Amino acid sequence: MRRSERVVRAGFIPLLDCAPLVIARERGFDTRFGFSFDLHREVSWANIRDKLDIGVFDCAHMLAPMPIAAMLGLGRATEPVIAPMSLSLNGNAITVSMGLHQEMRDADADAVRAGGMAAASALAEVVRRRAKAGREPLTLGMVYPFSCHNYDLRFWLASAGVDPDNDVNLIVVPPPLLAESLKAGRVDGFCVGQPWNSVAVEQGHGVIVATKSELWPFSPEKVLGVREAWAAEKPELLHDIIRALTQACQWLDEPENRYEAAAILAQPHHVGVTEESLLKPLTGQLQRGGGEPDIVDPDAVVFHRHDANFPWRSHAVWLISQMIRWGQVREPFDILKLAERVYRPKIYRAAVAPLSLAPPDEDYKSEGIAPGSAFFGGETFDPQAAIGHLKALPIRAAGTDLEAFAEHNL
């Protein structure tokens, strides 16, 4: 391959977890593997999708459900996109306004103090009280329909008996506008990636009531998205990209490097927020705000440890099951077949083989079954029985025909 072809155009969204791409370039992991990243900061996930689709980008920082949505042709018809590696785990949180925090405390102060899954029951009580008093339903924000944030927030709400489509008003708000929207009262709470939760707390407009690692430790978040056809055309270059990003992720998971990472990411052409708001999730010293106890969580965002870069097909199955649960896709199809086309552990294993890493041998894992594992407060998830999992959950979008899906997933 000619040298000039080894410039890789990549899109990212200003979030803490764009770090692997930014660090790969700033610390020279890209040139170590003979290519150079040309990074482009974008303002919307729709831009990322469209620019990857038409080939303006070679690869992109993507929400884990996005390649799946692209393969399903949801949102708009696109070129098939695959996820040959994961870029990060955890990193999201649910933050509420000062007003809603007070209402939740009035409903159940202990549950709010405990945070995580417990806090959902306090929110559910607020929803019931407001309905009884004839008040407007709560408006909650998230960042994109095909995002873990959407599914996290929905799972959390539904676990406490709140129907996210009928009991609250769920809207999309771009991350940089969320803190301001909380302050202005346009949203009562939101689920977003860091640093935007910490920014809201720092500005005194929000309280973190649940972090993703409280709900589901080591859960999927961002992936590297590439066009399937591009991956087939340039397998060597893709391997080098995966190697560079994996090493950047290893570097990012060294605690002593996280200060430097915060300084780099804080720059205006990267995330463009204060170093402080990035350092909190990076060092795991999170302030909840609103007088609630702080969180010490070294896994607030994970870039490499716990097989963070491995594209677990079971993650894809879980994301697909949420798309089905919430009616984003209605035509039945074979779930495992789709997961296998989008998530490509084989490419990842081949790419990292020279790095003397030991990626998992299995492509699937269950959640909430191994001792000590936690999955949405005691739930379990068997990727071979996704429809069974959905059937056991009382709240889902009206008109979702699980029987039809069951027929395609025997």
Added chain:
Amino acid sequence: MPKSNPNIPDSDLKILVIDETPIRLAILEAGLKEAGFFDVTTLDTASALVERIYALDPDVILIDLENPSRDVLEQMFQVSRAVRRPIAMFVEQSDKATIEAAIDAGVSAYIVDGLKKERVKPILEMTVSRFRAFDRLRTELEETKSALKERKVVEKAKGILMKSRGMSEDEAYGLLRKTAMSQGKRLVDVAEGLISTFELLKD
């Protein structure tokens, strides 16, 4: 682009344009009206976007790619109760070139599901050409601005030479030019170098 099919513009199509750049918004609105699309609504802010789209019920939505609220529109495909008619992206595969041209120009279009692509094509073509025209305008403006800035820098350097070396304006300019040529540098770079050296040695 040649108009092989001189179809009469659908002046009844309701078009919503969302763009936070007021000049570009005005340019596009004027273009659409000139082309015979009279029902054009413009929004220069994305606040309360969903409510406003619901109230307006447009056939076509045009939004610039610098606008983070594109993701708000994406949600509207999902939530059918928020809009009376389903809205889809301009999806016809045969029009991939048009979509690419639009994204390349920095704009995205959403149309009501079922609207024939022939009716939307002239709107998109107009939008793409106006976005490109605006880009050229912006580039020219930036070039003019930087040319003005450069001229000021050269003026300042000349002033320093005139004052400190007692040169005439022509002599000062001549010296700067000669230095630039002999060092293979741009005139403005030599002038900037002189100014910073002067500032450094001033005290």
